Amino acid sequence: MGPAYDDPRVTDQPITAPRRPRTGRRAPFRGGTLTDHLVDARVPRDLHAFIAGLPKAELHVHHVGSASPRIVAELAARHPDSKVPTDPEALADYFTFTDFAHFIDVYLSVVDLIRTPEDVRLLTYEVARDLARQQVRYAELTITPFSSTRRGIDERAFMAAIEDARKAAEAEFGTVLRWCFDIPGEAGLESAEETARLATDDRLRPEGLVSFGLGGPEIGVPRPQFKPYFDRAIAAGLHSVPHAGETTGPETVWDALTHLRAERIGHGTSSAQDPKLLAHLAEHRIALEVCPTSNIATRAVRTLDEHPIKEFAKAGIIVTINSDDPPMFGTDLNNEYAVAARLLDLDERGLADLAKNAVTASFLDEPGKARIAEEIDTYTAGWLAP
Ligand SMILES: Nc1ncnc2c1ncn2[C@@H]1O[C@H](CCC(=O)c2cccc(C(=O)O)c2)[C@@H](O)[C@H]1O
Ligand SMILES: [Zn+2]
16 A cells, blocks of 8 residues: 555546546555546646647656556567566556565566567657657657666667667657666666666667666665766766656765766755755756656655645746656656646646746757747647637
């Protein structure tokens, strides 16, 4: 059983259907019911409809962590020895986490389902399809190539698979994908070396790669040791976007800024404990990649109402809204925007500004940024027109 909290997924009704009567009962957090229609019932229905059509950019979403039950079922059918359940109900239970370490164990069991370049291509292409359905025009997908190469996937075939899916997705869905290669820090410096090599070797480095990250548990995995690998990636023209302050305190965020030269911070949740850090992030326009439901699902934050997103906004920090590992956390990007609308008390214009924050903080080129920002403005003006 998860903690009692205001479950953002309180209904599975289509947004046009009458609301299900609310009982006032607080539901435990339960991940992974991907067939649910995800809507926060405390957000007005027309705001959900506005969010559903709003052009968006997603800056923090994991490749394997985006595998929908349909993709998981297909991969599990290809590899029937896996322990990952395929039935959606059983999968929802499987995606209910006792703590962050448990989440990583489950995550790695899904990683184990990806064994061939064709699995990689299928996953990437289907993830793009799911993003396109939510009007995501641009996404930076965090990929952990070390996890695949150490499991025996040929590195060239891996790169070819993600690039092939990227090009197909852009041509067919109009969604532009870019990659962040992240070090799975707990796997040690061997994984850092391998990730840096794959990201910086001109013969391997994929065209879509824009940034370099660091993920996994933070406890017992100090950030400074990864400095040489980030230095190499930055020298090769990549942006620095480590996770920090998700499961440890603000000192980890400082370390990410000082040693890894972070340009954005993945989560950064504990920054709220340090007013000087909040001021620094605001002054230097270091955006936070906030993933509210993820923080509840991994128990990094106790309840949504206790999430520090409001403090970030008040401090003048560029807040971006992201979904992290959406099917595993029983959410999607649209639902995260609805959660943000409630926590930050936003109307349509506020939501449009939030969507534009992600565009601003993205690593898309300036004409690309201008195009999506304009699309957001046109959509919003049309929506609000009498
Ligand atoms: N909320 C999150 N916060 C942080 N990270 C998150 C989050 N969501 C997803 N991740 C991903 O989890 C991976 C973790 C993988 C890992 O620790 C590991 C350890 C030992 C061996 C291996 C292996 O592959 O053999 C892998 C990270 O690289 C990251 O991309
Ligand atoms: Zn993440």
